[in-house]
Every structure is written in structure tokens, then in C-alpha cells.
Amino acid sequence: MLLEVIATCADDIVKANSGGADRIELxxxxxxxxxxxxLGLLEAAVNLSAVPVNVMIRxxxxxxxxxxxxxRIMIKDIGAVRRAGxxxxxxxALQENGRVDKDTLKRLLEAAEGLSVTFHRAFDETRDLDEALDDLLAFPVDRILTSGGKPSVLQAMDTIGRLVKRTQGTRLRILAxxxxxxxxLPEFIMKTxxxxxxxxxxxxxxMLATGQIDPELVRRIKQSIGQ
Known part of the structure; x- marks a missing residue:
């Protein structure tokens, strides 16, 4: 079981690490x-974090x-991520028709060779989640961050469970x-x-985007998913 925590500043990185997060999404x-x-935050995150840092390119x-x-901007940003370590x-990336933009994704993945890759919640805005999953299975993507096409994963437990089953035996993992x-968490883990x-x-x-990370809550969640 792995816990990823979003960080938006240096203080977040320190507190997420203190609470026992396994990975940071910066x-x-x-x-x-x-x-x-x-670039300054990227370099600070890599220096401050004892756990892997995955960086949003958007x-x-x-x-x-x-x-x-x-x-072009995204490719340059990926280069900065690589240099920062x-x-x-x-x-x-999506086409205007709501399908995964394979051409753009291919270009980004070429720039990202050697880096771990998460396809973010653009997945939830695709026209068909199973079609999008089929598209992504053809690329060297490591995981899909998804809420199952709903505002909350708790509204999409059956869908999340189906996506988990569909990715078994592949390189793709579902990050909920x-x-x-x-x-x-207990019911969600059991059902999905x-x-x-x-x-x-x-x-x-x-529970606010502007709120500070609570290391104790991170610690409790980490313990809960490990049980």
C-alpha cells in the first residue's frame, strides 16, 4: 500500500515527509x-524530500x-525535472473529442524517458474510461490517477474496482x-x-486547498492503509 500526498510549497514537503508519506506529487x-x-520549488522539493517526488507538468x-x-513548454519543464533529480x-493530454491525445503523449514520454510517469485526472474527462485505459496500456505509463470519472472516488467504487481488475498483470497501476x-478508507479498500x-x-x-498539511493525519492515514 502506498500513500501519495500533494505538496504545493516547502512546508508541505516537510510535513508530508514527517507524516510518513511514501511519495510527493509536487x-x-x-x-x-x-x-x-x-524551478525553485522543484529544486527545493528534491532537496527536502526523503521520498520520491513526482512533478506536475501542466x-x-x-x-x-x-x-x-x-x-514545447511542457517538454522544457520535463527537462528541468530530469536535471533536478x-x-x-x-x-x-486529451484531444478535443475527449480521447487521449496519443501524439502529444508520445512526445512527452520521449522527453520523459527514464522517469516514472503518472497520467493524471485528465483521464476522468475522457469520453470513455475503458477506451482511455486501452489507449494508455499501449504506452510506457506507470499509473493512472483517477476518481473513476466522478467528483469523488466514493461515488465510483465499482468503476475503480473494474479498472483495478483490468490493469492486473500489466505495468499500469490505479492511483485513487x-x-x-x-x-x-476501510470500505473503499475492501471494495476496490x-x-x-x-x-x-x-x-x-x-479539508481546504489552502490549509496546511497535518502530519498526524498523514500518519494516521498511512497506518490505516497498512492494516
Whole structure:
């Protein structure tokens, strides 16, 4: 069982590590769904964290459809991630028809060779989750961050469970995120058999994007998923 925690600043990184997080997802603009962090924050995160840091590569929050200028920026950001020594990247790209943008994804993955790759919750906005999963199985992507196409994973436990079963025996893992709480974890784990968990607001004061990470809550969640 693995616990990933979103960090948006140096203080988040220290507190997430203190609470026992297994991996950091580094972003800025959490209230906008997460965007690429600054170079300074990226370098600080790698230096401060004792656990792997995966970095969001998202140049804007308008959509998950990217033009050639966006793509050039994303490739440069992936280069910065590699030079900083981070463990991986978090990416996603869609065509305007809601299907995975295979051409853009291919370009990003070429730049990311050697880095761990998460396809983020753009997956939840695809026109068909099973079609999107089929598309991603053809690429060297390590995991999909998803809420099962719903605002909360707790509304999509059957879907999450199906995606977990479909990825068994493949390189892809399902990373469940959005709406999880420490209280909901036992039933969620039992019904879905998920092994990786993603927490953002759920480990912050007041369950707010602007709240500080509570290391004790991170610790309790880590203990809960390990039981």
C-alpha cells in the first residue's frame, strides 16, 4: 500500500515527509487542479524530500488540450525535472473529442524517458474510461490517477474496482484520489482492492486547498492503509 500526498510549497514537503508519506506529487495552483511548479520549488522539493517526488507538468488550467507552444513548454519543464533529480512526472493530454491525445503523449514520454510517469485526472474527462485505459496500456505509463470519472472516488467504487481488475498483470497501476477520508478508507479498500492512494485536501486543515498539511493525519492515514 502506498500513500501519495500533494505538496504545493516547502512546508508541505516537510510535513508530508514527517507524516510518513511514501511519495510527493509536487504542484502549484491546487485550487485549479494543479499546474507545473516553479524551478525553485522543484529544486527545493528534491532537496527536502526523503521520498520520491513526482512533478506536475501542466502549463495552464484552461483544458487538457495543448497547442504546439504548450507542448514545447511542457517538454522544457520535463527537462528541468530530469536535471533536478525528481523521480517522475505527472502528465495528461486529451484531444478535443475527449480521447487521449496519443501524439502529444508520445512526445512527452520521449522527453520523459527514464522517469516514472503518472497520467493524471485528465483521464476522468475522457469520453470513455475503458477506451482511455486501452489507449494508455499501449504506452510506457506507470499509473493512472483517477476518481473513476466522478467528483469523488466514493461515488465510483465499482468503476475503480473494474479498472483495478483490468490493469492486473500489466505495468499500469490505479492511483485513487479525490474525496477519500480516513473514515472511508476501510470500505473503499475492501471494495476496490486499490493499492495506491492520493491525498490532497484530505490531509489539510479544514479539508481546504489552502490549509496546511497535518502530519498526524498523514500518519494516521498511512497506518490505516497498512492494516
Amino acid at each position: 504542484v502549484t495552483g491546487l485550487q485549479e487542479g494543479g499546474m507545473s511548479p516553479s 502549463p495552464h488550467s484552461r483544458s487538457f488540450h495543448y497547442d504546439p507552444d504548450d507542448l 525528481a523521480a517522475g512526472i505527472v502528465i495528461g 484520489g479525490s474525496g477519500l477520508t480516513i473514515e472511508s 482492492e486499490v493499492k495506491e492512494f492520493h491525498f490532497g485536501r484530505g490531509v489539510r486543515a479544514g
